[in-house]
Amino acid sequence: MQAKPLRSSSAGALTGTVRVPGDKSISHRALMFGALAIGETVVHGLLEGEDVLHTAAAMRALGASAERGADNVWRVRGVGVGGLKEAAQVLDMGNSGTAARLLVGLVAGHPITSFFTGDASLNKRPMARVITPLEQMGASFVSRAGGRLPLAVIGRDDLVPVTYRLPVPSAQVKSAVLLAGLNTAGVTTVIEAEPTRDHSELMLRHFGATVTTKETEDGALAVSITGQPELTGREIFVPADPSSAAFPVVAALLRPGSEVLLRDVGMNPRRTGLYDTLLEMGADIGFENRRDQAGEPVADLRVKGGTLKGVVVPAERAPSMIDEYPVLAAAAACAQGTTVMLGLKELRVKESDRLAMVAEGLTKCGVKVEVGADDSLTVHGTGAPPQGGATVATAMDHRIAMSFLVLGTATAEPVQVDDGTFIETSFPGFVDLMNGLGAKIGTVAP
Numbered sequence: 001m002q003a004k005p006l007r008s009s010s011a012g013a014l015t016g017t018v019r020v021p022g023d024k025s026i027s028h029r030a031l032m033f034g035a036l037a038i039g040e041t042v043v044h045g046l047l048e049g050e051d052v053l054h055t056a057a058a059m060r061a062l063g064a065s066a067e068r069g070a071d072n073v074w075r076v077r078g079v080g081v082g083g084l085k086e087a088a089q090v091l092d093m094g095n096s097g098t099a100a101r102l103l104v105g106l107v108a109g110h111p112i113t114s115f116f117t118g119d120a121s122l123n124k125r126p127m128a129r130v131i132t133p134l135e136q137m138g139a140s141f142v143s144r145a146g147g148r149l150p151l152a153v154i155g156r157d158d159l160v161p162v163t164y165r166l167p168v169p170s171a172q173v174k175s176a177v178l179l180a181g182l183n184t185a186g187v188t189t190v191i192e193a194e195p196t197r198d199h200s201e202l203m204l205r206h207f208g209a210t211v212t213t214k215e216t217e218d219g220a221l222a223v224s225i226t227g228q229p230e231l232t233g234r235e236i237f238v239p240a241d242p243s244s245a246a247f248p249v250v251a252a253l254l255r256p257g258s259e260v261l262l263r264d265v266g267m268n269p270r271r272t273g274l275y276d277t278l279l280e281m282g283a284d285i286g287f288e289n290r291r292d293q294a295g296e297p298v299a300d301l302r303v304k305g306g307t308l309k310g311v312v313v314p315a316e317r318a319p320s321m322i323d324e325y326p327v328l329a330a331a332a333a334c335a336q337g338t339t340v341m342l343g344l345k346e347l348r349v350k351e352s353d354r355l356a357m358v359a360e361g362l363t364k365c366g367v368k369v370e371v372g373a374d375d376s377l378t379v380h381g382t383g384a385p386p387q388g389g390a391t392v393a394t395a396m397d398h399r400i401a402m403s404f405l406v407l408g409t410a411t412a413e414p415v416q417v418d419d420g421t422f423i424e425t426s427f428p429g430f431v432d433l434m435n436g437l438g439a440k441i442g443t444v445a446p
């Protein structure tokens with residue numbers, strides 16, 4: 001695929017009302033769980049980004065139907081827990097770690113053999129973190145060195161329920177084990193020392209599964225699923241993705257005089273670490289019309305431009321804002337004073353090594369940064385936007401691309417990213433939405 005460089009130039013105040021696309025985590029799960037339910041699942045506001053479309057294609061290959069109607073509503077007809085059939089082809093997960101890890105867990109609990117692959121970014125990412133617990137349950141794997149894709153899973157419908165303590169704070173690993181437990185007789189438990197996003201737990205309950213949580217003696221959280229429930233098709237309203245909203249939010253904060261309203265943004269407390277951090281930095285963000293939408297809290301966000309100050313972001317906050325550090329780093333680069341982000345080890349195994357890519361890109365834009373041996377990131381803001389005037393490498397990573405385009409709305413000289421193609425994985429329409437608010441983002445000849 002040909003790279004599509006994009007350039008972002010200094011904008012005036014951003015104004016307007018927008019709804020960013022649907023939540024990626026919730027969209028993947030709506031398709032997967034709908035495919036296992038009996039009857040029809042109706043999904044409003046599904047994210048039609050490439051990552052989620054890969055999940056839809058995989059669910060079809062595994063025997064469910066998942067189609068978008070003329071009314072833009074998606075309808076999924078499931079096969080029942082245990083009813084997935086063997087796919088005739090390799091399942092291509094594209095750029096999506098969530099699709100790959102959750103589906104590997106799901107098929108591990110079915111008596112079928114499945115083959116998974118992805119693009120050059122996904123095929124570098126660690127899968128051993130899901131292979132290890134699923135092997136303990138009785139599934140078999142053949143993978144590339146270091147547990148990389150492509151891999152083959154030989155699943156079974158007589159897996160052994162386990163109690164598994166997460167070695168890394170990962171909702172994807174937690175979900176993979178719970179989904180393998182879905183078609184496993186007995187109770188499968190995942191223990192997490194740090195709470196990670198709980199969309200799987202909330203939505204599985206919504207479909208009728210028994211999922212319980214209990215604090216352990218050492219203060220961790222034990223999440224248990226009772227196997228072989230009957231799931232029933234449901235109606236799902238997907239909130240706007242707080243991780244996507246982060247880009248127009250930060251862009252508005254960086255431009256004095258801005259006022260932007262973002263509708264229906266998901267406010268699950270396991271996802272809102274960025275917003276807590278921005279408020280600590282002095283951001284003017286109002287959370288209006290707070291309500292519940294099909295089991296997930298949502299709000300409309302009113303964001304006003306102003307000045308930000310540097311803060312220390314504690315390591316414990318990382319799981320609740322794991323995808324938002326690149327755009328927080330862009331905000332920190334324009335803030336007054338130093339921002340220190342602690343505990344960023346997991347950033348190294350995202351769509352790219354985000355710690356390295358952020359540090360490299362900011363340095364090119366004239367920002368003083370340090371990466372600590374403890375996987376911390378320190379960004380020295382001067383109170384004024386940095387110079388910019390650089391082309392930043394994005395390494396097939398949508399969030400690196402969008403974060404630097406947001407930075408470019410404020411820098412003295414334009415910021416260019418080498419490839420905006422991967423923005424389609426999570427935020428179709430990003431450039432138009434941002435330009436509709438007053439940003440100046442355009443294509444450039446490669």
Ligand code: S3P
Binds near residue numbers: 173196
């Ligand atoms: C996700 C979990 C997070 C996040 C990813 C989506 C999910 O990954 O980075 O974008 O939907 O469960 P980890 O759980 O691996 O940290």
